[in-house]
Amino acid sequence: MLRRGPGPGRGGWQSRWIFVDRPSRQYCFPESSVLRKRTGIPLNLFIALLCGLGVAGLWLVTLQRVVFEREQSIAAAMKSNTHLAIAYEQQVFRTLKAAEQVAAFVREQYLQKGPDIDLWRWVERQTIRESMFTIVSVVDETGQIVSSSQPTGRVNYTDREFFQAHRTAGEDVLFVSRPVLGRVSGRWQIPMSLRISRPDGGFGGVVVMSVDPANFTAFDRHADLGGQGLLELTGLDGAVRARKLGGADSFGMDARSLAWFRLQPTSPEGELIDHRSLEDGVERIISYRRMAGYPLMVVVGTAYAEELALVSQRRGSYLVMAGSATAVLVLFASLLMLVLARQRTAADALRASEAVFRATFHQAAMGIAHIAPDGRILGANEKYCQMLGYDGDELRERSVFELSDADSQDEIRQFLASRLAEHSPLAAPEIEKTYRRKDGSTLWVCEALSVVTDADGKAEFLVAVAQDITARKALEARLSHAALHDGLTGLPNRVMFLDRLDRVLESARRHGDLAAVLYIDLDGFKAVNDSRGHAAGDALLQQVARRLEGCVRAEDTVARLGGDEFGIVLAALARTQDCEAVGRKIIQALARPFLLDESEVCISASVGAVAYPAHGEDTRSLLVNADTAMYVAKHAGKNRFSWGGRPAA
Ligand SMILES: Nc1nc2c(ncn2[C@@H]2O[C@H](COP(=O)(O)OP(=O)(O)OP(=O)(O)O)[C@@H](O)[C@H]2O)c(=O)[nH]1
Numbered sequence: 001m002l003r004r005g006p007g008p009g010r011g012g013w014q015s016r017w018i019f020v021d022r023p024s025r026q027y028c029f030p031e032s033s034v035l036r037k038r039t040g041i042p043l044n045l046f047i048a049l050l051c052g053l054g055v056a057g058l059w060l061v062t063l064q065r066v067v068f069e070r071e072q073s074i075a076a077a078m079k080s081n082t083h084l085a086i087a088y089e090q091q092v093f094r095t096l097k098a099a100e101q102v103a104a105f106v107r108e109q110y111l112q113k114g115p116d117i118d119l120w121r122w123v124e125r126q127t128i129r130e131s132m133f134t135i136v137s138v139v140d141e142t143g144q145i146v147s148s149s150q151p152t153g154r155v156n157y158t159d160r161e162f163f164q165a166h167r168t169a170g171e172d173v174l175f176v177s178r179p180v181l182g183r184v185s186g187r188w189q190i191p192m193s194l195r196i197s198r199p200d201g202g203f204g205g206v207v208v209m210s211v212d213p214a215n216f217t218a219f220d221r222h223a224d225l226g227g228q229g230l231l232e233l234t235g236l237d238g239a240v241r242a243r244k245l246g247g248a249d250s251f252g253m254d255a256r257s258l259a260w261f262r263l264q265p266t267s268p269e270g271e272l273i274d275h276r277s278l279e280d281g282v283e284r285i286i287s288y289r290r291m292a293g294y295p296l297m298v299v300v301g302t303a304y305a306e307e308l309a310l311v312s313q314r315r316g317s318y319l320v321m322a323g324s325a326t327a328v329l330v331l332f333a334s335l336l337m338l339v340l341a342r343q344r345t346a347a348d349a350l351r352a353s354e355a356v357f358r359a360t361f362h363q364a365a366m367g368i369a370h371i372a373p374d375g376r377i378l379g380a381n382e383k384y385c386q387m388l389g390y391d392g393d394e395l396r397e398r399s400v401f402e403l404s405d406a407d408s409q410d411e412i413r414q415f416l417a418s419r420l421a422e423h424s425p426l427a428a429p430e431i432e433k434t435y436r437r438k439d440g441s442t443l444w445v446c447e448a449l450s451v452v453t454d455a456d457g458k459a460e461f462l463v464a465v466a467q468d469i470t471a472r473k474a475l476e477a478r479l480s481h482a483a484l485h486d487g488l489t490g491l492p493n494r495v496m497f498l499d500r501l502d503r504v505l506e507s508a509r510r511h512g513d514l515a516a517v518l519y520i521d522l523d524g525f526k527a528v529n530d531s532r533g534h535a536a537g538d539a540l541l542q543q544v545a546r547r548l549e550g551c552v553r554a555e556d557t558v559a560r561l562g563g564d565e566f567g568i569v570l571a572a573l574a575r576t577q578d579c580e581a582v583g584r585k586i587i588q589a590l591a592r593p594f595l596l597d598e599s600e601v602c603i604s605a606s607v608g609a610v611a612y613p614a615h616g617e618d619t620r621s622l623l624v625n626a627d628t629a630m631y632v633a634k635h636a637g638k639n640r641f642s643w644g645g646r647p648a649a
Pocket residue numbers: 488521522523524525526527529533534535536537538541562563564
C-alpha cells in the first residue's frame with residue numbers, strides 16, 4: 001500500500017518521498033519512481049490525431065478560400081463583361097441607327113429625284129458625312145446600280161442576300177447582311193440595306209451601304225479585354241458579322257454551335273464560361289446579349305487565365321503557405337513525439353533502475369540507510385533495522401548521532417561533514433564505528449557514506465551502507481588481550497609489562513617523576529606444585545595475582561613474567577622509599593596463608609626493587625638490576641626485600 005508524505009524530515013526535499021507500508025517495516029523511496037504512470041503512447045496518438053486534424057482544417061480553410069476567391073473573381077469578371085456587352089451593344093446600336101438614318105435619307109432623295117440622284121457628289125460635298133461606309137449605292141428593282149458614292153461599273157445585285165431579302169419581305173427595317181466580298185471594293189464588307197418601296201408597296205430596289213467589319217470590333221479600343229479578349233457581333237441566323245479574337249479580326253464563321261448562340265433563344269442575355277470552343281482554344285468568361293430591334297447579338301469575352309491571374313497567383317501563395325504550415329506542424333508534432341518517446345524511454349530506464357534499486361535495497365545483506373544532511377534517518381532497509389533492533393518508524397524519529405555512543409558522536413559528525421563537503425558519490429571511504437542497539441548493546445559496523453546530489457550539485461541526502469563487524473571486533477579484542485595478557489592469571493604478560501614500563505619511564509622523564517620496578521619470585525612454589533598438584537599451583541598463582549593487584553594503585557601495573565615470577569611497575573612515585581613500602585607490603589600479603597582445596601598453604605616471596613632514576617635510567621638496566629636484586633633477596637634467605645643498588649635515600 002502506498003501513501004504520500006510528509007516525509008520523515010523537514011524542508012523541501014521531504015515532499016518528494018513516499019512510504020511503502022509493509023507488514024512490519026516501512027521504507028522511503030523517491031515519489032517519481034512509484035506513482036508516475038506511462039502516458040507516452042496515448043499522448044503520441046493524441047498529438048498525431050491533433051496534428052492530422054490541424055493539417056486537414058488548414059487545407060480545408062485554404063482550399064475554401066481559393067475556391068471562394070476564384071468564384072468571386074469569376075463573378076466580378078462576368079459582371080464587368082456584362083457591362084462591356086451593354087456598352088458594346090449600345091455602340092453597335094448607334095452604328096446601325098446611323099446607317100439606318102443615312103439609308104432612309106438616300107431612299108427619300110431617290111424617291112423624290114429618281115435616277116438623277118448623285119451619291120458620289122453628295123459624298124464629295126459631304127451631304128453624306130458618314131465616313132464609316134465605304135460605299136453607298138441605290139439599286140433598282142432589277143438589281144442594277146442607279147447611283148453610287150463610288151464608281152462601280154456594271155454590277156448586278158440580284159444574287160445578293162439583302163436584295164433577295166428585301167424583294168421577298170416588305171418590312172421597312174435595316175437588313176444587316178452576312179459579310180461578303182465587295183464587287184466594287186474587292187474587300188470584305190458587311191452590306192446594310194433598306195428596302196425602297198414604290199407608292200403601291202411594290203419592290204422598288206434597295207439602298208445599300210457597305211461597312212468594314214472592323215468597324216464593329218473597334219470597341220476594344222475603349223475597353224480593356226486583355227490580350228485574348230473576344231468581341232463578337234453575330235446574327236441570329238448564326239453567321240458572325242464581326243469577331244475580334246485576341247486582337248485579330250475575322251468574320252463570316254458559323255456560330256450556331258457556340259454555347260452563347262445556343263443559349264440566346266431561351267436566355268436573351270447571360271454569362272457563361274466557355275471551355276475552349278473557339279479556334280484558339282482559350283477558356284473565356286463570356287457575356288452575351290441579344291440586341292433589341294435587330295436580329296443580332298453581341299458577345300464580350302475575356303480570357304479566364306487573364307481574369308484569374310491574380311487569383312492564381314494568390315492561390316499559389318496560399319498553397320505555399322499552407323504547405324509550409326503543414327510542414328511546420330508535422331515537424332513540430334514529430335519533434336514533440338520524439339521528445340516524448342525519449343522521455344518515455346528515460347522513464348522506463350528509470351523505472352527499471354528503481355526496481356533494481358528496490359530489490360537491492362531490500363535484499364541486501366548489508367544495512368542501508370538514507371540519511372539527511374543534518375543526520376536524521378530518512379529510511380532504512382530491513383537489514384539496517386535488524387542490526388539496530390528498531391523498526392522503520394522508530395529509526396525515522398532518530399538521528400545517527402542519537403544511535404551512536406556519546407564519545408563517537410563528534411567523529412561521526414566530522415565524517416558526515418567531510419563526505420558532504422567532498423560531494424563525491426564515488427569511492428566512499430569507510431569508517432569503523434559503534435552504534436548503540438535498542439537493547440543497549442554495542443553494534444560495531446564498517447560504514448561507507450555516499451552523497452546523493454540534486455541537479456544543481458547540492459547534497460540531497462547520504463546513503464549509508466553498514467556491515468555488522470561486531471563479531472570480528474570481539475575476536476580482535478580477544479586476540480589482542482591474549483597477546484598481551486597471561487592466560488592463567490589475567491595479568492598483563494611480559495610484553496605488556498615492558499610496554500607499560502617504557503611508557504612510565506617516558507612520562508617520568510618528561511615530567512621529572514619517580515618510578516620503580518619490583519621483581520617478585522615466589523618461594524617454595526615448586527613444593528606446592530609437587531605436593532598439591534599442578535592445578536593447585538595454578539590456583540595459587542591466581543590468588544597471588546589478586547593479592548599483588550591489591551597491593552598497588554590502579555595506575556600501577558602488575559604482570560606475570562613467567563612461572564612463579566611477577567613484575568610490578570610503580571608509576572609516579574612521590575618518594576623512592578614508597579617502593580620499599582610496597583615491596584614489604586607484598587611480602588606480608590603473600591606470607592598470609594592461601595586456601596587451596598579447603599586447606600591452607602603457606603608460601604613467601606623474594607622481592608627485588610629498582611628505582612628510576614636512582615638505579616637505572618632505561619628499561620634494560622632497570623630490569624637487569626631488579627632481577628639481580630630479586631636474586632640477592634632469594635640468596636639472602638628468601639621472604640625478604642632487596643634494592644637493586646644502593647638503597648634509595
Ligand atoms: N602450577 C604451575 N606451576 C608452574 C607454572 N609455571 C612454572 N611452574 C612451576 O613453578 C616452579 C618454579 O620453580 P622454582 O622457582 O624453582 O620453585 P621454588 O620452589 O619457588 O624455588 P625457589 O624459587 O628457589 O624458592 C617449577 O616447578 C615450575 O614447573 C604454572 O603456570 N603453574
